Amino acid sequence: MFLSRLLDPVKSAAREAGAELWQLYQSGDFEQQQKADLSPVTSADLAANRIIINRLSELTPDIPVISEESYCIPLGQRQDWPRYWLIDPMDGTQEFVARSGDFAVSIALVEHGWPALGVIYWPKEDVLYYATRGHGAFKQQRNLINRIRVNEHQSGDILKIAISRRQPLQPIVDLLQNKHDVEYVALGSCSLKSCLVAEGKADCYLRLGPTGEWDTGAVHVIVEEAGGKILDSEFTPLSYNRRDTLANPDFMVMGQASIPWQQLIKARVTERNLTA
Secondary structure (H helix, E strand, O other): OOOHHHHHHHHHHHHHHHHHHHHHHOOOOOOOOOOOOEEEHHHHHHHHHHHHHHHHHHHHOOOEEOOOOOOOOOOHHOOOEEEEEEEEEEEEEEHHHHHHOEEEEEEEEEEOOOOEEEEEHHHHHHHEEEOOOOOOOOEOOOEEEOOOOOOOOOOOOOEEEOOOOOOOOHHHHHHHHOOEEEEEEEEEEEEHHHHHHHHHOOOOOEEOOOEEHHHHHHHHHHHHHHOEEEEOOOEEOOOOOOOOEEEOOOEEEEOOOOOOOOHEEOOOOOOHHHHO
């Protein structure tokens, strides 16, 4: 009941932030800077961040918020939180700057170290993806709401893999045990590619390179409620709020459980997996 009461206000907050992003995207009236890690941030990210934090603070003043665009709270202060909001006010800033339209608002509620509520809003398409733990995953486009499930992949079907528009393909190809009968589906935004798996338009998404826990929090519950899984590159579950940094290891978003994923994708131990 607690999660269900939160869902509609969180969807509204995501839409409001997304509307601000879309207005700034269309007008071109935003400034771009570079973070310490050389990734881009814009005044639009910060505007959306303010909207979401204000709305969540009004909705649940006792629940803390972790955002990509806010100061990183030390682990010692946050590790015992029973629940917290985990947000990315604009997932896909590079896509925003590049004018592809493939960017999204991401809001998750993490309870006892595991995502329990997730909302993704894609302003360009006016689409909401959302889920609460134990109640299924849904896609809402305007007033049409449909429950979503991962693709019912059959033996012999072409395996559809979601990939980035901006990253080289070869590292992904190198992870595949069988490189035949594969189709690549390109889209921007980490969360939107994960939602492709959740709604059955791709069978998996392999993510190599830096991401934060805010990139996976909301989609984690959406993908799992749709019948899929998100695992790291060693086929173990991602974790939340257990590390000094909020960096994710490389990860895989996998659809139908009956697909022999460990026969198709090479497990990969990386330095980041060992030290994160």
